[in-house]
Amino acid sequence: MGENSVEARLLSRMRQRAEAARIVRGDREAGPLPLSFAQHRLWFLDRLTPDSPEYLVPTALRVRGALDVTALGTALSGLVARHEVLRTSFPADDSGTPRQVITAPWQVEVTVHDLRAEADAETRAGEVLRAEATRPFDLDAGRLLRADVVRLADDDHFLLLTVHHIVSDGWSSGIMARELRELYAAAVAGREASLPELPIQYADFAVWQREQLTGPETERHLAYWRERLARVTPLELPTDHQRPARPSGGGDVVTFSVPQEVAEALRSTASGQGASLFMALLSLFQVVLARYCRQDDIAVGTPIAGRNRAETEDLIGFFVNTLVLRTDLSGDPTFTELLARVKDTALGAYDHQDLPFERLVEELAPDRDLSRHPLFQTMFVLQAPGSAEGRAWELEGTRTEPVEIERGVAKFDLTLTAVESADGLRAVLEYRTDLFERATIERMAGHFATLAASVASAPRARLSELNMLTEGERREILVDWNGVTGPYPDAATIHRLIEDRVASDPDAVAVAYGDQEWTYADINARANRLAHHLRGSGITADTLVAVCLDRSPDLIATLLGILKAGAAFVPLDPDYPADRITYMVEDASAALVITSTDLAHRLPGTIDRLLVDTQWPTGPETDPEPLASADDLAYV
Known part of the structure; x- marks a missing residue:
């Protein structure tokens, strides 16, 4: 979610409030270091489904130019020395409680896969990247960062950096890109890197978070979320396959786009309501979900950076929190009326974002169901240009460009990610292959894009008046399926x-x-x-x-x-x-x-x-003489 005028003002106020509760560096010898709430949940999921690739965070780059692998290893080792979380392991004590164990800095060994002699080097490189991007880590052992270089030519490489989500998030990727750029340049030049000292480390945040979640402020957050999420019901999406008792984690993606003129019209509509593009797109997504599910009560998850304190802004670590945005779509409101509801929901959630999602689940104690994510099953993300997640990766003396890796995993039933660009919006629908066929998600992508265009042209139309069918679907329903050329037996039953x-x-x-x-x-x-x-x-x-x-x-x-x-x-x-x-x-x-x-x-x-299961009759199986005609009563 990119910061816009509405969210930026709110987050600014929150940062000002936070100054009174600054995080300080703690004594590493004072006792076992706890995990943050978010880390604890990932640790539990890792125990529940060992070796799952769902919570790996790979970054792949095409690097053209003279890549110095030795300098790269030195730079990555400097990153590990600078950020304790990258040299932390997560073993459990005798009672089964996990703890953070911070080790001494270690030398990162860059694994080089030399494919210069292979005829199909590009294809083989893709196979290597996919394999390494899904190879699990051992949380007990630590060393949750690894680097792979696939060499296609002396001046052409793929670089893959893989970390576990328990020590990183989207914002952290931006920090890694910025600091690795300086550390690599320093290693190539043989000089000391110029990076400011970090005021705290991630473990200090974890200790502080545990201490903060007591008292009246926490109770205020809990009271809000208890009321907001009371009696929230699962989203019953019509699936192509029966929901398995435990998802495999397998997934795929469908990519589509929203034209620039439609995106700008949505932004303008939102601005006129004192809302943001994020809120407009969330409203659209919830309308699509409501039509698919035939439900008016739609809860969607969204990530938020979780860094509203200055001392956390330059730390690598797992800070991201998840907010549940629940909207009532009943009463056939106009889209602008729905947008107002979504705005109120979003701003209320931002004001109570300090409560970790994991603590919220613990408090609300929803029915445990391993087949579903608790409290919500779909996720929405908006990435704005210039956000921390979008900062460029650069290495001295080379040209780099990001590379997509199809890992084949999905954390939720559906995740819609929209990325702002000069051409409009690039959108990606990630889905569980346990539940959906690709054709179903492609159709949903078409519905979202069509609905966006419909709202852009008539934002004050009621939801029931907005068109979601693509032109092909409308023609099929209105023309093709109504091309009856023969008489129907009207008198038949x-x-x-x-x-x-x-x-x-x-x-x-x-x-x-x-x-x-x-x-x-x-x-x-x-x-x-x-x-x-x-x-x-x-x-x-x-x-x-x-x-x-x-x-x-x-x-x-x-x-x-x-x-x-x-x-x-x-x-x-x-x-x-x-x-x-x-x-x-x-x-x-x-x-x-x-x-x-x-x-x-x-x-x-x-x-x-x-x-019917114990008393079904055993009489004649012949067709009885007809008593009812087409004019008689069939049902009430």
């Missing part, structure tokens, strides 16, 4: 059409559910047994039969059986409160409720019921 399909193709698959497949003959025979039973029980034309079932093949067979009997069905959502279900059954004067054993307790005890 759905169950008679099913019977016709059974006669022509009985073995075709009609219903697929999990690993089950029912043919048209299977489902028709099962429905026929139910229809004969209902007629024998006195069910006649236009009789109402209530249905309280979860989605399954039995639900399809039940609905067809009721229609074949000549009756009509009353659908009851099993998730409704029991009182609501009772009212609907009684108000409809239903003659019978068809349900299952696990749902029967939600029904009034006086109503007749048939349990």
Whole structure:
């Protein structure tokens, strides 16, 4: 998130308040050094899923020119000597509690992969970079920085620096780039590096953070977040695959863009509301999520630097905090009205950002579910030009350019990252491959870009009036799918059409559910047994039969059986409160409720019921004589 006029003023006030609580250098011999809250969570995740590449932070550069590998090793060793966190290990004591152990400075050995003699050096280089960017670290052993150089020619190299997130973050990458530039130049020239002394080290911040999270100020933050996130519900995105009990961590990315004129229109709209581009893009993302999920309560995570104290600004370390931005999209507001809601949410969150996300999770204690990230499942990030994350990496006497590495990992269900550029916005959607196919995310990227253009042209339109469909999708729905050239049998009923399909193709698959497949003959025979039973029980034309079932093949067979009997069905959502279900059954004067054993307790005890899992009829499987026509009642 780049600092703009709104956020900058707020963060400035926070820095002024922080002057009264400065962090000081502590005594390294005073006792075991604790981990910060953020570090402790990553340490726990590392124990939960050892060797996962999710929390590695690789930086790859193409370096053209005379790269001095010896000077590079000297410069990196200087970086390790300067920042204690880069020479820290994280073993657990006898009670299982992790601690920081700071070691003496160590010499960084740069691993050189010489590919000058290989014909397919570029391809092989990519393989080496991907392998090294995903090779795990041992947190107990420390040395959580490594360097690899892939040599393509005497004046052409790839440089890969990999650190573990437990000792670094996006802001730290900017510090590393700046200091490595000076340390490398000094090593090449044979002089001392000119870098200012650091007032504190990361361990001092961790100790200070633990001490600060007591008293009325912490309680003020907790009270805000308790109220703000009360009864927050998971985001139920429609996925291509069933959610696994434990994600593999596998991921992929889809890249797309938002044109400059659209980005500027969004910025102008935000500015007119006293908001920022970050808030406008977050609003857009939440609208897309709301439409996909059909939910009005949308919680999205966003990282924030967590460095609102001057003494932390030049430190390498894991300071970044995560804020949960929860927005109510109900009532079909205009986009500008939604933007006002998002602005209030964001500014409130910034004002209470000092509470670590890990401490918040501990306090709220949401239901533990290893398949989901706690409190939110999607992340939004805006990187502004000139931010610490975007500072250029430069090495004396060379030309460097960043290189993307496809690591194939994803931390969240979805992460939208937008980067400001002279051409507009470059956006990346990172997604879990456990959940989504690439085509689904490409479609979502198109929806976001289309919605952005729609908002840019009509920011005061209501959310329901904003277009999200791409031109191709609109043509498909409005033209292609409506190109009917033959007559439809208006007098036919759905169950008679099913019977016709059974006669022509009985073995075709009609219903697929999990690993089950029912043919048209299977489902028709099962429905026929139910229809004969209902007629024998006195069910006649236009009789109402209530249905309280979860989605399954039995639900399809039940609905067809009721229609074949000549009756009509009353659908009851099993998730409704029991009182609501009772009212609907009684108000409809239903003659019978068809349900299952696990749902029967939600029904009034006086109503007749048939349990599909234990009482399905065993009568005739022939098609009953039709009682209902196309003009008769089908459902209520």
